[in-house]
Amino acid sequence: MEIFSPHLGLAKNYWKGLLKKGDLVIDATCGNGHDTLYLAGICSVIGLDIQDRAIRNTEILLKKHQKKGALYRLSHTDIDTLLLPHAPRLIVYNLGYLPQGDKSITTRTETTLESVTKGLKLVAPTGALSITCYPGHEEGQREEKALEEWAATLPSHQWSVCYHKWINRPRSPSFIWIGSALQM
Numbered sequence: 001m002e003i004f005s006p007h008l009g010l011a012k013n014y015w016k017g018l019l020k021k022g023d024l025v026i027d028a029t030c031g032n033g034h035d036t037l038y039l040a041g042i043c044s045v046i047g048l049d050i051q052d053r054a055i056r057n058t059e060i061l062l063k064k065h066q067k068k069g070a071l072y073r074l075s076h077t078d079i080d081t082l083l084l085p086h087a088p089r090l091i092v093y094n095l096g097y098l099p100q101g102d103k104s105i106t107t108r109t110e111t112t113l114e115s116v117t118k119g120l121k122l123v124a125p126t127g128a129l130s131i132t133c134y135p136g137h138e139e140g141q142r143e144e145k146a147l148e149e150w151a152a153t154l155p156s157h158q159w160s161v162c163y164h165k166w167i168n169r170p171r172s173p174s175f176i177w178i179g180s181a182l183q184m
């Protein structure tokens with residue numbers, strides 16, 4: 001478990017448990033590329049971000065570690081326009097703004113909801129969505145609440161949904177896992 005970002009440590013444990021070598025994963029918010037790099041160490045990865053800077057940083061990080069990934073400057077609302085070799089086993093959303101970047105360029109409640117709804121249709125029958133939320137800022141708080149409410153309505157015969165939050169730290173990051181009920 002990562003001591004200073006336990007929600008990410010938890011998320012990575014879920015990713016490791018699900019993914020196998022031949023799988024495809026979409027990192028829907030590649031940012032500085034840390035998650036993309038981690039995922040590229042397990043299987044094939046496609047990374048999306050709306051910022052050139054994020055795509056560049058991810059490219060540099062992958063190159064430095066001699067890993068491969070297909071990166072696109074694309075909003076995750078257009079996730080359904082990607083030409084994919086097969087259905088992704090996992091789609092990862094690490095929400096919020098680019099660390100050390102422009103804080104006004106952040107994921108937004110409406111567009112994130114649009115993307116995760118598309119993501120559920122796109123993902124493989126035994127696949128999952130992984131979402132980490134950052135309620136430390138106003139839009140992040142709204143986004144977390146909306147996602148939690150949306151995820152709670154998903155039919156339990158199709159999806160198993162888990163929500164993790166450090167409950168004595170209300171503004172701490174949270175983690176939502178939406179896995180196929182076929183795996184339970």
Ligand code: SAM
Nearest residue numbers: 029030031032033034035049050075076094107
């Ligand atoms: N996963 C990243 C990492 O490991 O470094 C951190 C991601 S950062 C918290 C969130 C990213 O989401 C930012 O880089 C931001 O540009 C991106 N973003 C915001 N809105 C987006 C959208 N509609 N589609 C894709 N990426 C978006």
